[in-house]
Amino acid sequence: MLIIKLALKNILGAGLRTWLNVIALSFSFVAIIYMQGLYNGMSDQMEKIAIEAEYAGGQYWHSSYDPFDPLTLDDAHGKIPDNLHTLIDRGEAIPILIRAASIYPNGRFQNALLKGIPPDQKILSIPSGVLENGGTSIPALIGGRMARSTGLKKGDYLTVRWRDTNGTFDADEFFISNIMKTDDSAIDNGQLWIPLEKMREMMDMKGEATIVVLKSGSRFAENAGGWNHKNLEFLMKDIRALFLTKSIGGSIFYIILLLLAMLALFDTQILSIFRRRKEMGTLMALGMTRGTLIQLFTLEGAIHSVLAAVAAAIYGIPLLTYSARTGFGLPESTDDFGLAIGNRIFPSFTGALVAGSILLVLTVTTIVSYLPARKIAKLEPTDALRGKMT
């Protein structure tokens, strides 16, 4: 208790020097938490976007379907098992049929994926309602990225060629009924969304699908006649791995910030021990042991961090709250980053993140405060009184 009181007194008595240090250290607190919050926000947003636009409550895949092997697409279709059909009828799942096709935008040949989706579905955040009225042409919905890469606009017509279930080539004009804005490139690049029934008719695949997407929150995981259940854990694996790769780069900044905080405190401690040798000698003459002196100086360093945490809270809480609400705008080119993170990142600051970061900085700074204080263990009282460091 005594050394806490003494340490506080010494720190507050040092005046401006203390506050400059505390403010510098508090920047590290806020920056570290902000950066971690940004990564958390990105991660949360990526998962949310993927769940809303692609995965919902999990998927069932036809046994031949492998999204990473386009050659399997020819065979990746089949009748939907009865138990999945029951879910679809109850509005708790939707079937999607996926086939390879060739498109000819502006006279150029390009490979694409045709995806049949029920226009009235509400499970995925794809605006499939625009596919309900195609008139005489086949309505197709494409994403913004696809529109940019092909030069297609709403209302354009596009020649599409495909092979039906028997391998026979067929072709028709598609009408671009809408261009959807989506943050998820996985439902956009190289894809045309068309009405499921129309696609089944074109492909001669009545009642068939490639995947079945379960409604969000669905706990359905029964065996389904050879179709493979893929839960969210599995479906998110690639996104999480991708994010991990990106965040490793980000951790370099985290380490730099932490090092800056450590350096600031280490310098202060060294300076403090150097400047206060005579005071240390006096304290020893008054009967303070070296051990207590080490504790005192270490505690002073640690209290710097505690004060910095308080200072960080004073301006950091409003700043971070504002930032979490308004988000952080990203330029269009962020799409090239390879992550579905939308045009604004909303940092996410959890209690665990804040407490963890504070604890980490406090621990590190206490260790950093202790290291120079160890010199006191070798300090002779007579040398200290003369202002000499041994």
Place this chain on the structure above:
Amino acid sequence: MEKLAGQNKKKSFREPGTDSTYLIKTENLSKIYPIGLTTLTALDNINLAFVKGDFAGLVGPSGSGKTTLLNILGSLDSPTTGSAVVMGKKVETLTHREAAGLRNHHIGFIFQTFNLLPVYSVYENVEFPLLLQNFSSSGRKKLVMDALEWVGLADRAFSKPLQLSGGQSQRVAIARAIVKNPELVLADEPTANLDAENSRNIMDTMARLNENLKTTFIFATHDEKVMRYLKRIITLNDGRVAKDERAAGEGT
């Protein structure tokens, strides 16, 4: 001051087999510092004894070993050879913790440059040795105010050291040294940074303490004004005791 004297009863601190007649006794004490490949003998075969109530001074030119001897007697340093028994404890065998305990409970220090803790108030500076002894808050308050009254600074209790004159600062240092009612006060050139009037005040204060509390004072000084107060003058020269004589100790 009687209040100060009565409040702080000390436990016996004496090691078995040590001579209880003397408060301090040195035998063949030497202190040798290695300097590069050679050595410097700061103290050479010092044999001295001090009893309770001594008001003694170590005098001599710079480099004669006054401060070194004072540091050893204050358990801030230890002899290279020989022995220094302070209040029954052999300084040379004390661990750092034991030496700190001896200083904290039994020895008061007064320094040439006052060595007040700048961020603490006068009150807190004087209170500090009692905090180390875990005195209760009410006990501390009474002892601190008694000590400040004794040195005539009760009205400056909440001033900061920087707001005090040199003389006042040294009086605070005296209050800090005596607040725990030590058996021994060691003062290293206590008047060196003071003018004549302040020096006289300081020495008067310490002489009164010695008279009333029977606190033993040992000074290291070459100030004529201090010497006039001393009852015993030990002259050191090149680390040896050149003279050890009784003096009038009459002050001004």
